[in-house]
Amino acid sequence: MNPDSVVCIIEAMKVMNEIKSEVKGVITQILIENGKPVEFGQPLFKVRPV
Amino acid sequence: MFEKVLVANRGEIAVRIIRACKEMNIRTVAVYSEVDANSMHVQMADEAICIGKAASSESYLRIDRIISAAEIADVDAIHPGYGFLSENAHFAEVCESCNIRFIGPSPRAMSALEDKAVSRALAKKAGVETPPGSEGTVENEKEALTIAKKIGYPVMIKAVAGGGGRGMRIAHNDISLVKGYHTARSEAEKCFGNSGVYIEKFIENPHHIEIQILGDTKGKIIHLGERDCSVQRRNQKLIEESPSPLLEQKFRKLRDKIGKAAIRIAEAARYTNAGTVEFIVDDHGNFYFLEVNKRIQVEHPVTEEVTGIDLVRAQIEIAMGEPLRYSQSDIVMKGHAIECRINAEDPFGDFRPSPGRIEMYYQPGGREVRVDTHAYAGYTIPPTYDSMIGKLIVRGKDRREAIDRMNRALNEFMITGIKTTISFQQAIMQDPNFRRGVYSTSFVEQLLGGARRELIEEKT
Secondary structure, eight states: OTTTTTEEEEEETTEEEEESSSSSSSEEEOOOOOOOOOOOTTTEEEEHHH | OSEEEOOOOOHHHHHHHHHHHHTTTTTEEEEEGGGGTTTTHHHSSSSEEEESSSOOOOOTTOHHHHHOOOOOHOSEEEEEOSSTTOOOOOHHHHHHHHTEEEEESOHHHHHHHHHHHHHHHHHHHOOOOOOBSSSSOOOSSSHHHHHHHOOOOOOEEEEEEETTEEEEEEESSSSHHHHHHHHHHHHHHHSOOOOOEEEEESSSSSSEEEEEEEEEEEEOOOEEEEEEEEETTEEEEEEEESSSSHHTTOOOHHHHHHHHHHHHHHHHHOOOEEEEEEEEEOOTTEEEEEEEEOOOTTHHHHHHHHOOOOHHHHHHHHHTOOOOOOOOOGGGOSSSEEEEEEEETTTTTTTTTTTOOOOOOEEOOTTTTEEEEEEOOEEETTTTTTEEEEEEEEESSSSSHHHHHHHHHHHOOOSSHHHHOOOHHHHHHHHHHHHHHHHOTHHHHHHHHHHGGGGGOOOO
């Protein structure tokens, strides 16, 4: 992924928020499950910067 | 008479309906999703039944589960509130077939008004104008030019499959029309895989004005004046007021005309119960029919405050088969009412949603101040539903008094733990154009883009 690549969508209060990558890199692990709630500050992905 | 009513909703409107029922000595049944177990409506109702998981598709939108709950609790009627199943004709039909009264319009009237083409035809039959434009898609330049000439510039070229401003162009003359026609088509093709476009009159500085109506089952329909809902952000209403400053200051004769037009449309649809007929009004006093909202609306309290009529109570009475207790001549608008929607959003962070636990909660009081909310200290606002957590409504003897009272009440309102739009509403109350009553649907956009941002001070 590149900076500004959309990595996931977080839905909050009926609003779809595109979450963009801040770095150039490779996702090595996905820490969350599709459709499951997440909290503020919770890590979503492990990334190896390139 | 109803002895027991099920409220098929949540949040402030469920609370509002339960309150009306209590005042009429009707027992209430709340339904709720797992995440709403601590919500106010669950605590206020006489009985409460859990109908599924947090997602509305697994709870508040499940017709089978709501009907089961209604059967178990043995209710006489269901009040759908707004949103969710409130305008679902099929749901209304299922209720009737289970011998449960649906507190809203008949399924037939609902289906008729749901269809854009049918409701436009109804308006036409009732002699009410709809925004002028092409009948269906425009196939070539020549046709586009003919239509533009007929309806007059400026016009809007819109993609049939469109949304979010894409595939949309405004044209002020023949040259920009031809250019806009082609770019809109190619953009629509790229974005939506459908190059179809239609042309509609572009209304400059539009005002969103709606008429509240009530119709009983005997065929009597009255209107309760207008609400001006032009203060919007991305098509979401933020502030509503009654009467409309535009009608009060510029077009005094229009109220009667629009009110009568609304009644004619409702009559043509054989409408019953509470409803709202939406219009768009331009700077010259031309008005066009948009659609009918077939439910109680979020902003109904401003009409209640100026007319003194309890609309939810009226809905229940109509559903019980009672004739309307008022005639058109009984409806007098007294003073001025304003409503501010309080949303759990961050006005300093692009209005990002801000769910979470409310730490401290103190609501304003005093003369002519009303708060409709389901929020309280210690309540956790789930991220699942919409961001509106309450409505602040004030009344004054005139618009100026109402604005000053709203400003005072917003200042008193303290909510901590989450971000809210209170400070943004204060900025609007202090805006000179809003205070003068000079605003259109582009007001918020102008306010946010303009130099008035410094007015939005964060409350500590």
